[in-house]
Amino acid sequence: MSQETIVQLLNDLAADVVMLEPGDLSSLGPLLKTVEELEKPDVSAGFEFLLPRAEQFRDAIVTIIFEEFKEPEKSIELLSTSISKMQEALRNGADSCDSVVSVAVEKPEESVAAVDVEPESGDAEHSSDLDEELFIGVDFSQDHDLYQGFIAESNEHLDTIEENILNLEQDPENLEILNSIFRPFHTVKGVSGFMNLSQMNVIAHHLENLLDDARNQKFYLDGDATDLILDGVDFLKKMLGQLNLALDGGELERMSVKPFIKRVDALHQVLLGGDAATPDAENESPAPKIGEILVEEGVISSDDLEGALAEQRVAAAAEPEKAPKKIGKILVDQKKTNVKTVARAIRQQKQRKDVAGAGSGVSSIKVDMEKLDNLVDMVGELVIVQAMIHQDPDIAGLVTRKVTENMAQLSRITSSLQKVAMSMRMVPIKQTFGKMVRLVRDLAKKTEKKIDLVMSGEETEIDRNMVDLIYDPMVHMIRNSADHGLETPEDRRASGKDETGTITLKAYHGGGNVIIEIVDDGRGLNLEKIREKAIEKGLLSENDQPTDQELCNMILAPGFSTADKVTDVSGRGVGMDVVKKAIERLRGVIEIDTNTGQGSIVTIKVPLTLAIIDGMVVIVGHERYIVPTLNVVESLRPLKEQYHTVQGQGELIKVRDRLLPLVRLHQVFHSEAQTTNPWEALVVVVEHEGEQFCLLVDELVGKQEIVIKSLGERLKDLPGIAGGAIMGDGRVGLILDVAGLFT
């Protein structure tokens, strides 16, 4: 075929891409057609070097259609870049085009296997002969953000793959799961191709081929295959790490993809050569037919549908060469419905297809955190204004039914709006739990134990910011359970237990907190040993009679480890106190309980969100301050006899036989107080890291939930002030930092 045809096709493509707008799916169809035209063997003969580009282009379009590409503007940008590269390649001939393309022309031997496997792809493989230098031909100075986005997105995809692979192990025949692994690989492949990251592209491509055959039920993926895929995921993650380094201008390791590719291909061959897989009769559930949707919606009766179908059959029989008339059109012709309804049904059909494809009933969109925060702020303001209007004496004076009703309605709407806004920051803990599956699997291999991980309550929601912070402590505790808690299979058999140990992860909401339990059925904590160690460390005296639970929680003290040997997995003796500190930073609590011989339970309790704290509102002079309830021990009005001074300066209040220093808030803050005598005012006993002192305040207003706001760059490091909060009247109150007040 002539060069002209190709130039024409490319020009068409370029023009179409320019016209393309984000979200405009309908114009992608023609694009796809044009590319397919370009890929036809008779068209592209002599111009094979264009094929990999074309394939990438097509993949990207498909990705956009499936909306896996999160940023449509960028993807369109990519499309046009790709086209211009193709045009350039065409102008200059095959020699001067970039690395991906030139490699592809060589059609290396090794990849033939893969080509055989997937003949319909028909394109050149771009595998071997890649330089071991990563990221050749990548200009990092440009498109920095693009690469950053790519890294973040790909990591997410790889996490999804990991999670689903492990599900696949349990249920290797499940097509749904296979698809959910295949799709992210496909996306990673497509995008990395565009990004010129040829090595990543190759790995993803080979794994994708493997998965595709599994998807087509040519074989089932066994343990070896899942291991390999997991290795591939690790490999890709490592490359992403390198890419990240490269973006920051760091030194890069040399990585070779060839051995890995060989492994994939070898396994692929083995799997293909193995027993011919029995084709599964079970198909992916097809999306419902238009007619069925219309019947479901009650637009037409099932008789109408029957009639229309009959007509369709008759028409098809009469003119077999014509495309069959669409059922929707027949129904409209018969005036059973109108075009609009059918259009809606078609949209619905597409939606259902998408949903079925996504493997879950919930679809979601990504939203910028800042936008969300703004929304939450605004809604907070709305609530305040609503309260102000409600309490306005003029409005309160209008006691007509209409006003009362409307006001009630307004407050209902605002409060549910607030709830919704707050809930948008919440994500299911599933993501964090999912990572644990991989962890436990690896731990089981390392420690040569058999471990089952049972999870419940994955849908429990937790603040987005909390998710990352809770991860490390959880990993630590699970490691402990796997390494110290669970016994080896032999030991378990000896003590009459099932060989396979179980770690149970549970999450649920309780009392405004998220509670996460990590339960194992191992040997439990050795209380006697803990007791000895505690005495040795001076945490306990010989005569103390602590309860079992008190003993258990002693292992959270710094430097406390009862493990006999330090293993690769855990037992370095630092750790548990780190976990405790991490949880406390989240304003949470961690508790450990055990049943010797039967296992132990770790309970982590953290607040739902970091943005809200419980606060005690106090008044000093004209200002209101908020003391975090976590720091408050008690509040009281001392008697004159309880007040003591030391050398006329240091002030003390005697509370329950303890002498606590008195801090006058108005003095610290150089403001004025209404009352200066402690026996006429109030003191709040506060605690920080075991130390207690009294704060002198004028009045207590009450306890209240407070949304923490930053005071901004300029005012962030002021002693004694942790932040601001917007109070019920719309003014700002200051949140006290108890630690800062005392020093």
Place this chain on the structure above:
Amino acid sequence: MEEHASIEEVTTASGNENKYLSFHLADELYGLDILKVREIIGVQEVTKVPGAEEYLIGVINLRGKVIPVADLRMRFVLSRREYDARTCIIVVEIASEAGPVAMGIVVDAVDAVVNLRDDQIEKAPVFSSEISQDCIKGLGKFEDKVVIILDIDRVCSSERVPEESSDELNE
């Protein structure tokens, strides 16, 4: 009419033309780049923040965001004066290391938006004033008025007013 005049001048004279928000502060007319201005709000009750620099009189709630407020009279060590109905807070965007942040500045009264060409702005001469030199971008002349163009980033930066200003105060 006056505005017309200035618009016509754009086409005839050289130099870029920028818009400035002018405001009154103790008998003087000041201006700041309109692109820095986010909004103008009435004076409201401010929550004092102990430990902050004195001219940062506190924080306010700007539609759910807590922003600091600076009193410009205090910043420039001018005599203080009771807030009245014309006193207002100009919410400006200050460049900071962590990106632009909003900040309120209390001024006596907002005047107008004026168009000034670059050639209408003179470098500020060295004069004895309470305002440190580097806070001033220049002096804008229009009609028969002089507007002191402020570098608001500098004005609101965390650096203290240079010592010499207090010396001059003693003179």
